[in-house]
Amino acid sequence: MPDIIEIKNLKKYFNTRRGTVHAVDDVSFKIVAGSTMGLVGESGCGKSTLGRTLVHLYESTSGQILFQEKDVTRLNKNQTKALREEMQMIFQDPFSSLNPRMTVKATVQEPLLLSGKYKKEELDEATFHVMEQVGLEKRFQHSFPHELDGGRRQRVGIARALAVNPKFIVCDEPVSALDVSIQAQILNLLMDLQEKQDLTYLFVTHNLSVVRHISDYICVMYLGQLVETCPTKELFNNPMHPYSGALLSAVPSTNIHQKRARIILKGEISSPINPKPGCRFAKRCLYADDRCRGSKIELDEITPGHFVACCKAREIRENGTGAV
Amino acid sequence: MDNTEKATEVLAVRDLVVEYSSDGMPVHAVNGVSFDLAAGKTLGLVGETGAGKTTIAKTIMRILPDHAVRKVEGQVLFKGEDIRAISEVVMRKVRGKQISMIFQDPMTALNPVKTVSEQIAESIRLHQGGNKKQAHAKAVEVLEMVGISADRADEYPHQFSGGMKQRVVIAIAIACNPEVLIADEPTTALDVTIQAQVLELIDKIRRELNTALILITHDLGIVAEICDTVAVVYAGQIVETGSKEDIFDRPTHPYTRGLFAALPDMYKDVDRLSPIDGMPPDPTDLPKGCSFNPRCWYAADECKKDAISMTQVGTGHFCRCCRVDRIEV
């Protein structure tokens, strides 16, 4: 299967008064067309920044972004415009991601209008068609965001992203702000749409249960760096990076009869400003030693398709210690 | 309820009803809530947004916004005495000292212009007296109990991270050894690894101080971790209550079962999630009869008429469903 997205050594730094924030630091991965890549990590790991850099909301500092094998790292205005009809984004907060003064119809219609591909008479019909695809009844066309509940608002956001028929969508925590009962509706919707329209998703989230359900591959990020990437089931059955292990064990389980060993991490996440060389997780890692604080840790393919950025991953695996 | 339970019961809420007024419309936030809490035990109040959980907590603490509240009925019995009936002056001695609350957002719960030890000392001086030095020393003690070293006692909130701020909020809440602690979504704003730390801390404190804890959350995973008893809240009512084992192993109410079915599980593979149909109810316009009936796949005519009362389905396990015996568990 072809890769729809490939990023190579992508970096995104922000210059602030206190120093340079290494939000995304040398990340590389590929996303197969038609699949969902889950991007997990906690706050400050750079996953949202990565998503926004991919869709050119931010300009990358260095590295390469390839879309359908074409280099799209640096684009001029017209090229960006064209790319945005292939790559779209769904945002996290269903309230702040919609213009409070625009009706549902206006919000969903705007991308259609701006694409210039529809005649005036065709716009309304095209709009209703998209609304139907996301399960928004026509009677909501004149509603404003504050008149709708979270689930419907998020459907509006999805409709807006879908309107121009993109091939790739970055979903930035699309269900994190929703109640559990509505979350499931939206997740099912996203999966149905993926199947019907052959979409590829980059699903950014901190919720491991959700990412387990929806993604085919997972990338785990910590402080701007990619620490582990592998097929989804692999990560849950066999996490190899100490951080992944701790992350998985930290999620409270609804299984009350299975007591799992909890790995409680010590300390706090360090600052992404001018970070020191070496493994950024070393400060909190149970297995860290001097080797970890030297130079940058590269991704190592421990088992086929399973990459880990830990210089001690093989040792830990052999000794049988690990996460869960 | 047998007598031995009543003896250790430190908090009992009876038929609580709270109605707000918003834009002229009545908002039925809480519609007849009753529960008990024994010393040293944890009760999980589970529900989604708008279910009324925070309103219940604020009613117990008597910190509801007076101008918006239309009606409050029912009793809140703290060690046998109805604290809804006492004067505000007397209540002030209870609030923060005997019943304390941890709020959801640590970013806004702390005063940015006071050091953390000052904020804890303030509570101590208010309830236990003593001079500044004594209060400061006690504050440092409490900070160490929550895992913040003494040398950070005189720093300001903005110098702490989210998880540390929440620890300070917890410190303020437990400074006077309260008998009841209400934690309103204490870890929602935190990362999952920090969440684990903070939950562990709350549980440890509960055990050390033998505090009764009400944990308000929408996360069933958290409930499974540290709660002893659970009450599921929907549309301002408790629709199911029981021990943790009752709720997790034998969920009875269709809403509870719907919640479990809608949850993606980290360790199981499911093709499609089973969401609950429809939307959460509008508290200004609740359905007639059972509030859940428009979304319930077992609903029948009898569900749409009168208010539904609790049915016992096991020892200490109650369910607010009139068709409970006809549902296959």
Add this chain to the structure above:
Amino acid sequence: MQKRRVERIDKSKRPGSLPYIWKKISKNPGAMAGLILLCLFIVMSFVSPYFMKSYSEVDMRDRFATPSWEHPFGCDEIGRDIMSRVFYGARYTLSIGVGAVFLAATVGIFLGAIAGYSGGIVDSVLMRLMDILQSIPGLVSSIAVVTALGPGLINCIIAIGISYMPQFARLIRANILGIRGSEFIEAATIINCSTGRIIFKHLIPNSISPIIVQISLMIAQAGLTASTLSFLGLGVKEPMPEWGSMIAGARNYIRDFPHMVIIPGIFIMLTVLSLNLLGDAIRDALDPKLKD
């Protein structure tokens, strides 16, 4: 399916919309009184020439006449009927008030929005210009502009408008800075909105509430400034019956014939009061924090 009130959207329940504002204002007795009074003044201003004596008709026999049945507000120093003059004169105060504020708001919003969205050097330059304008007291700068351009209605509007511009520019800039980073603006960028469209369709409509309040409060102020300018002889000139210039003309007779000063003064006061009451009510209607 649960019945939802979305079926027939009750527009008056929608905060920020016109029906909503109207509903709130109609409950405020002061604002309604002000509104009625203003409407009365506007109507009388247009209608009075048709059934009253002309405002410029001189009749020396009626010089200094005190209020009577024939001349309910009396006459001025050359026998002109004060009632027809004050009614006709309403148009000046109100039109300058509205015109000046409209000019200030339009230009101010345009410049402030560009400054707020662009940031950087564009922002700095525009804001320094506003600083310069604001550092001169409003009345003084109005006087300066009118002196340069000459007296008259339009010049009055321009002069006052320029002096009020910085306030609007700052207000909208502050609001735009606040929402510039919102997700819906990111979303607008991603669906290929041009910068202009983002500013005019997304940013400005969401920053407009405080501007509307400011507008309603400043019309009163502008009207007052107009009267002041005319009083100083710099605004609307004789024989136009602008209230300020009427007071100026009657200055020397204040001791013997106070009605010539008091009547126009009362009208200025009533107009400013009405505009203020209305402005306060609009502000309260648009302030989400005051909701119940």
